[in-house]
Amino acid sequence: MIKEQIKDGLWKQNAGLVQLLGLCPTLAVTVNITNGFALGVATIFVMMLSNISISPIRNYVPESARVPIFILVIAGLVTIVDLSINALSKPLYDALGIFIPLIVTNCIVLARVEAFASKNTTLPSLYDGFFMGLGLTFVLIILGAVREIVGNGTLFQNVHFLIGDKYEFLTIQLFDSSDGFLLAALPPGAFIALSALILFLNLVNQKR
């Protein structure tokens, strides 16, 4: 059973590249790896928690009122994650801005709750939430890396927001940031990079 979830989450049903769900944060925050990774991890937490809290109550939720109830649960969990990030790393919280609270409206969370957790038992739901989130996180990291390198000439920018000030040396300056291809750091660059990733995924699928 778990194998299925790994395959679906990371490749076959990848949230960012195949289902194309949750694009708003995907495109908006991936200006560097740190942001992409942080938002990805936050999403993993929310998805795991929401899946395992919805799955046990799935038989008691009335069909007609399920969406408000699901959203209410997700919103509560997102608030927990939001406050935790604020407490753990204030600069990271400021960098991600509105997009942490916006995980509530992220279609991928509701989609997994609706499509998986409300039909399956708790343990598979936990796996599903984790691997779906992980698949999205990989996409966020790759997008962040590409946009950071091309647009700004850096790698692991702001990584010290995540793991402490003494790791600031991890930020690598590949070339002078004023020579960067600014488009990559701007919103259209996110769309172009995402479409390049989808192209790559489709190519690999076609070859098989």
Place this chain on the structure above:
Amino acid sequence: MAMIDSPAIKERSTVNMIMFTVILGLLPALFLQIGFFGYQILGNLFFGIGFALFLEAVCLKLRNYPIRPFILDGSAFVTAWLLIISVPANIPIWTLLIGIFFSIVVAKHAYGGIGSNPFNPAMIGYAVLLISFPKIMTNWPISDGFEIRNFIQFSQFFSISNINEAYDAIVSATPLDQIKTSLFLGKEVDVLPISFSTLSSYQMIAILYFLGGLFLVYKKVITWHLPLSLILSVYIFSGLLHLYDQNTYMSPTFHLLNGATFLAAFFIITDPVSSPTTLKGKIIFGILIGLITVIIRNYGGYPDGIAFAVIFMNICVPLIEKFTQPKVFGYE
């Protein structure tokens, strides 16, 4: 004897011929541009157009289209040409090639090739370069007047030793840019009244684009609707602003003669693929581009907004056409 399909009168107006006439209309201004801004433009044209044709061939090959007829139609040639004359002459060649790549591969072939591209390819390339490399794109070489030696120096483009000298040339912002900056800083601008003796290099080039454009209208390659509506619209809207406050808003004549007003009016917005086909649509298209251009020039962050105005209005073309369909004869 081979049978000929009707129409029996041979019409030589193929895509190929149209593109050739367009190039003819662009030539005089190019001559002036080289004289003012240097021989690099010739090198840019050589490498830029070469790269554009190469990319065109690669894309056609990948999409399983016949290469020869599509290369020879000259559309990639004109696209590259329009992009090259819009960018500063001293642009580093790799920057230019990125612009060409976005024009040909992304704006044209990714959308389905000639005839299917919703956006003007040259303007997409220009917009990509402008937002990606603002420093390079706003520094034009300073011109000390028309110099014949710029043509002779062409050979230097290929010699390695002169590359540094060429790129360290003295640069400045375009007049439109300079005035925008000083207005932004709250300075009073006094511009000489425009007369023949005070024409700047940019204004002379603009006038040649105007004349080249008239040649296209005369040759019936383009109709007068698009250019006239854009020019009038820029004139009227900037004129209204100028009447409102003469110290903050430049005169309408200044707006016509600076920036890409004439180039856009005759050569860019008349792109048959990305502009409306209905008559009313053309006029609406031109007027709105003029309005957006005046707004961006006076209130926006970039000195000249024509490229953005064209791209924005390109997306609106299907909508414009939907509402301006002429009535079919016989219908209520």
